[in-house]
Amino acid sequence: MSAMTAHERVKAARAPDRPRVRAYIADLFDDFFETHGDRLAGDDAALLCGVATFEGRPVTVAGNVKGIDLDSNLAVNFGMAGPDGYRKLQRAARQAEKFRRPLVTFIDTPGASPTASAEERGQGEAIARCLFELSGLKTPIIAVLTGEGGSGGALALGLADRVIMLENSVYSVLSPEGFASILWKDASRAEEAAGVMKLTAEDLLAFGMADEIVREPPGGVAANRTALMRALRGVLRRTLDELCALDTQTLLAQRYEKYRKF
Amino acid sequence: MDNIFSAFTNRRRVLDALKNTHRSRVPAEPPCPSCGQSAAITALRLCSKCGHHYAISAALRLDKLLDDGGVALFEDIPSRDPLNFPAYGEKLAAAREKTGLGDAYCVREGAISGRRVIAAALEPEFMMGSMGTAVGEAVTRAIERAGALRLPLIIISASGGARMQEGMFSLMQMAKTSAALRAFSDSGGLFISILTNPTTGGVTASFASLGDVTLAEPGALIGFAGPRVIEQTIGAKLPAGFQSAQFQLAHGFVDAIVPRDQLRSALVRLLKLHPETAAAV
Known part of the structure; x- marks a missing residue:
């Protein structure tokens, strides 16, 4: 494994040519049917939900949506979901439980949307309720960190039975910019922040917050998407098999203990 | 040098003497x-003229809320420094010195007008009441104890959010506390969440927003993102009262705004409306 600095990992995690959630869905699943809306107020384009099959078995899929250029990013608020997105996820999660489908989430967000309208509609409550729903959801949950995972906005999709991180994904309490801004009142010290935050996949695996790292093909994930997807497919298959073999009581007890120990 | 020094000490003595003569006022x-x-500021730290809510320590809150102040729990949870974060140890030591607490929490078992409860409060003077591993552990133990004893749970939040110095370990406290509340809720437990100034970030986005009943203190700032971050994002000033307790009531995220000097009586009423459940089998 190359000796990349934490800051270089953050840059790699945010690379504009890194596969986005729809690429993972296209390559890993069949029959994807996107389900829109939170049934309360709106439909958040920054957080996608739907139903698909993974090697024949139905699964619920959810993920942060990022663009690849300015226009496409403006359309999805740079991957920062608002309360409508988190409530759409809650709806999808409850249906996953009802129809006994595992839930697979793909995380790639700098954080939850910090706007006035998000606050008016209860951003904090929406994230908290995701944690509440997922912690007791009676079906297996797998979270895959594909790019950057920032703050509660990422954790809302990340409370899972298994957390899988791509080699160059990062996961942190806040974006390095936000962290530097809060602690040092200087967002420009993000590189220094990344160095002390311990946000790489290796760090998270050592902490027990990630369960497995999927190595990225030499030459990069953009140029070698097929190899990346083949590796991830294998991990998903094995993980789904493991989790689906557990009875619900054991699954929930293990999930509780997974977070209780921190 | 001697002269200057003695002039200073004499001056201090004169000032002290003057203070003493006026002590009766x-x-x-x-x-x-x-x-x-x-x-004057009242014993509950309210302005005696207009009722302005001054900051109040976690310990004083619980002293005033519980019959005879209750009994302290979980005081020995060690704070951790999992990232070996520069100068965090010194910051913790200074906060302990300032507040007399081990970390930013007080948990007590006690009673409100005879009804037994588990009550916790976060300490805003201890690193802005931020939630790291110790606070998350204290809150989780409080929830689990309330569940085991089938007692109502009251948590008074006052927090800037997740404690940055503990990085991802702080984020995990959001999952840990929320999962504990889910189990508590599934077992029929009553959780009354009280939001005070300020309740923001990872505390708002976890246990503080998961109350069966949610009360807020007048004037409290309550939200996820802080006002400074929002203003930077939207490039505009926020209107006065944005994210206030009144704002949260108007937007449907708070059941009632309760002034601090009416909190105890409000809780007595709420507890009466939620009668004791049978002991666990």
Whole structure:
């Protein structure tokens, strides 16, 4: 494994040519049917939900949506979901439980949307309720960190039975910019922040917050998407098999203990 | 040098003597930030003229809320420094010195007008009441104890959010506390969440927003993102009262705004409306 600095990992995690959630869905699943809306107020384009099959078995899929250029990013608020997105996820999660489908989430967000309208509609409550729903959801949950995972906005999709991180994904309490801004009142010290935050996949695996790292093909994930997807497919298959073999009581007890120990 | 020094100490003595002669008078308070008057501050840290809610320590809150103050729990949870974060140890030591607490929490078992409860409060003077591993552990133990004893749970939040210095370990406290509340809720437990100034970030986005009943103190700032971050994002000033307790009531995220001097009586009413459940089998 190359000796990349934490800051270089953050840059790699945010690379504009890194596969986005729809690429993972296209390559890993069949029959994807996107389900829109939170049934309360709106439909958040920054957080996608739907139903698909993974090697024949139905699964619920959810993920942060990022663009690849300015226009496409403006359309999805740079991957920062608002309360409508988190409530759409809650709806999808409850249906996953009802129809006994595992839930697979793909995380790639700098954080939850910090706007006035998000606050008016209860951003904090929406994230908290995701944690509440997922912690007791009676079906297996797998979270895959594909790019950057920032703050509660990422954790809302990340409370899972298994957390899988791509080699160059990062996961942190806040974006390095936000962290530097809060602690040092200087967002420009993000590189220094990344160095002390311990946000790489290796760090998270050592902490027990990630369960497995999927190595990225030499030459990069953009140029070698097929190899990346083949590796991830294998991990998903094995993980789904493991989790689906557990009875619900054991699954929930293990999930509780997974977070209780921190 | 000697002369200057002795002149200084003499001056101090004169000042001290003057203070002593005036000790019988009511000390002049600095002007209240709400009404501008130099009014006395009550035992619950309210302006005696306009009722402005001053910050109050976690310990004093629980002293006033519980019959005879209750019994302290979980005081020995060690704070951790999992990232070996520069100068965090010194910051913790200074906060302990300042507050007399081990970390930013107080948990007590006690009673409110005879009804047994588990009550916790976060300490805003301890690193802004931020939630790291110790606070998350204290809150989780409080939830689990309330569940085991089938007692109502009351948590008074006052927090800037996740504690940055503990990085991802702080984020995990959001999952841990929320999962504990889910189990508590599934077992039929009553959780009354009380939001005070300020309740923001990872505390708002976890246990503080998961109350069966949610109360807020007048004037409290309650939200996920802080006002400074929002203003930077949207490039505009926020209107006055944005994210206030009144704002949260108007937007449907708070059941009632309760002034601090009415909190105990409000809780007595709420507890009466939620009768004791049978003991666990």
